[in-house]
Amino acid sequence: MLQSWRELGKLMATTMFVYTMFLRLVPPPLQNRIKRYFRKITHYSNPYIRIKFHEFTGEDYFMRSEAYTAIQTYLSEHSSKQASRLKAEEAKRSNNSNTPLVLSMDDNEEIVDEFEGIKVQWISHKITQKNTRSLSLYSSADEKRYYKLSFHRIHKDIIVGCYLNHVLEEAKAIEMKNRELKLYSNSKKKWSHIVFEHPARFETLAMDPRKKEEIVKDLVKFKNGREYYKKIGKAWKRGYLLYGPPGTGKSTMVAAMANFMNYDLYDLELTAVKDNSELRKLLINTASKSIIVIEDIDCSLDLTGQRKKKRENGKNDGKEEGKGGVRRGEGEEDEKGSKVTLSGLLNVIDGIWSACGGERIMIFTTNFVEKLDPALIRRGRMDKHIEFSYCSYEAFKVLARNYLDLEYHDLFPTIEKLLEMTNMTPADVAENLMPKSLDVGVETCLCNLVQALEKSMEEDSKKVEIHEKGNIQFTRE
Numbered sequence: 001m002l003q004s005w006r007e008l009g010k011l012m013a014t015t016m017f018v019y020t021m022f023l024r025l026v027p028p029p030l031q032n033r034i035k036r037y038f039r040k041i042t043h044y045s046n047p048y049i050r051i052k053f054h055e056f057t058g059e060d061y062f063m064r065s066e067a068y069t070a071i072q073t074y075l076s077e078h079s080s081k082q083a084s085r086l087k088a089e090e091a092k093r094s095n096n097s098n099t100p101l102v103l104s105m106d107d108n109e110e111i112v113d114e115f116e117g118i119k120v121q122w123i124s125h126k127i128t129q130k131n132t133r134s135l136s137l138y139s140s141a142d143e144k145r146y147y148k149l150s151f152h153r154i155h156k157d158i159i160v161g162c163y164l165n166h167v168l169e170e171a172k173a174i175e176m177k178n179r180e181l182k183l184y185s186n187s188k189k190k191w192s193h194i195v196f197e198h199p200a201r202f203e204t205l206a207m208d209p210r211k212k213e214e215i216v217k218d219l220v221k222f223k224n225g226r227e228y229y230k231k232i233g234k235a236w237k238r239g240y241l242l243y244g245p246p247g248t249g250k251s252t253m254v255a256a257m258a259n260f261m262n263y264d265l266y267d268l269e270l271t272a273v274k275d276n277s278e279l280r281k282l283l284i285n286t287a288s289k290s291i292i293v294i295e296d297i298d299c300s301l302d303l304t305g306q307r308k309k310k311r312e313n314g315k316n317d318g319k320e321e322g323k324g325g326v327r328r329g330e331g332e333e334d335e336k337g338s339k340v341t342l343s344g345l346l347n348v349i350d351g352i353w354s355a356c357g358g359e360r361i362m363i364f365t366t367n368f369v370e371k372l373d374p375a376l377i378r379r380g381r382m383d384k385h386i387e388f389s390y391c392s393y394e395a396f397k398v399l400a401r402n403y404l405d406l407e408y409h410d411l412f413p414t415i416e417k418l419l420e421m422t423n424m425t426p427a428d429v430a431e432n433l434m435p436k437s438l439d440v441g442v443e444t445c446l447c448n449l450v451q452a453l454e455k456s457m458e459e460d461s462k463k464v465e466i467h468e469k470g471n472i473q474f475t476r477e
């Protein structure tokens with residue numbers, strides 16, 4: 001293919017040369033007519049179609065073309081494998097890319113791309129024009145760049161109809177992959193953001209590997225589920241409830257999910273939301289491909305009882321005051337705190353927000369799942385409930401790998417037994433494994449952990465003793 005393009009190029013160049021020489025010999029009135037005929041002849045004899053995408057468009061060539069940028073992104077992913085002349089530019093910082101440089105094809109370089117078995121050719125052209133008007137001290141020339149796409153006439157419909165769309169979609173996906181993630185938080189009715197740079201990854205998360213794999217599969221299925229959600233007529237949203245004791249990795253899991261999905265994170269502080277309508281506005285203003293997390297949902301709203309429970313001391317209006325001054329009923333006034341209600345939250349999750357296109361994940365975390373209103377966490381709202389518990393031996397092995405670069409040690413079996421006999425959170429195990437100074441060796445760290453586990457066991461047995469004594473006294477009384 002490339003060979004035939006080259007040959008065709010040579011033939012065209014020779015023909016163009018002969019043609020221009022010939023035009024010079026012809027008197028001007030005849031030139032236009034000859035030009036018209038020549039265009040017709042070349043149109044029928046040349047089987048290839050060429051499309052140019054200029055870098056700058058608009059009347060004064062001031063606007064950078066989005067199509068050009070997208071093509072550049074798309075080709076930079078393919079060109080580094082094919083093109084022999086590349087140019088390097090500094091990459092934007094991103095969680096998923098460790099390479100500081102991005103390679104793309106150099107000017108006047110060409111590559112061949114394939115789509116549904118059809119080969120197309122891309123050439124990056126640079127034209128340098130003398131710029132007499134330029135006041136720049138550094139450059140006296142105007143550089144114009146464009147990409148030229150060539151393909152056989154018979155594939156026109158597929159290339160124009162599908163391939164170009166494919167290029168734009170792929171470019172979007174590449175940009176998403178390489179972008180900086182953002183962490184949004186809400187204050188004064190608005191979202192503000194900072195760059196999200198959390199190192200948590202599924203590989204470093206200490207939990208049962210089977211459970212981890214199940215969660216990863218679930219996320220992948222969700223990510224690729226655009227058509228599926230359309231087919232079943234459900235909004236492309238998924239809810240996760242993460243519950244378990246403090247320090248078991250719930251917040252770490254949220255960060256790992258954001259990194260894995262390459263989604264922005266919206267940390268929604270419900271107690272800072274004035275009322276249901278503000279909540280609605282905030283949620284509508286979240287972007288597609290994002291995770292909205294409400295940490296410690298049991299503390300954010302009073303969602304701990306039945307929604308219809310009546311207040312014992314006051315007028316029985318079917319509403320109750322929440323822990324943070326947040327109420328559970330509709331329309332109740334509270335001058336001090338947030339007036340977000342459980343039903344308000346449910347309405348937003350199920351209502352308008354669900355109708356916002358694009359994939360979004362909502363996560364609630366809590367230490368007390370049993371206190372939550374079942375309506376809030378029923379399947380369909382919180383589709384997947386993930387329990388976080390105390391450190392198992394499998395989880396310990398991940399932490400030992402993370403913190404000490406250790407696959408096995410003679411103390412591992414002792415630690416395994418101790419972990420079966422007492423409860424310690426991954427946060428505490430991690431704290432004990434962390435070397436306290438640079439000269440502390442692996443063995444010292446493991447011994448620290450063994451001691452901490454033994455101490456925890458002693459405390460457990462003391463608690464049992466006190467409990468038993470209490471029971472005995474109670475029965476005597």
Ligand SMILES: Nc1ncnc2c1ncn2[C@@H]1O[C@H](COP(=O)(O)OP(=O)(O)OP(=O)(O)O)[C@@H](O)[C@H]1O
Nearest residue numbers: 204205206245246247248249250251252426427430
């Ligand atoms: N499963 C885990 N895997 C790896 N590190 C963990 C895990 N659990 C806890 N840690 C470590 O302990 C620290 C605290 O964990 P994290 O904040 O995720 O706990 P949490 O479950 O969100 O607690 P809380 O309920 O108090 O919010 C983390 O910074 C992390 O270093």
Ligand SMILES: [Mg+2]
Nearest residue numbers: 250251295365
């Ligand atoms: Mg947390």
